[in-house]
Amino acid sequence: MFNNxxxxxxxxxxxxxxxxxxxxxxxxxxxxxxxxxAPDRPIYCxxxxxxxxxxxxxx
Ligand SMILES: [Zn+2]
Numbered sequence: 550m551f552n553n554x555x556x557x558x559x560x561x562x563x564x565x566x567x568x569x570x571x572x573x574x575x576x577x578x579x580x581x582x583x584x585x586x587a588p589d590r591p592i593y594c595x596x597x598x599x600x601x602x603x604x605x606x607x608x
Contacts, residue, residue, distance in 0.1 A: 564583075
């Protein structure tokens, strides 16, 4: 199932996706995410997300 947001591609008011996940890194419970998580990808809490995020690249 695909939920297509009508306002995709624009950074409007932050829409939090409610759910029940666990951080793949620190196992912390995550109840909301600022994006729709892909089921086949690890989910990180905010801390680990910024920790695991690749450094800024110059395009
Ligand atoms: Zn974490």
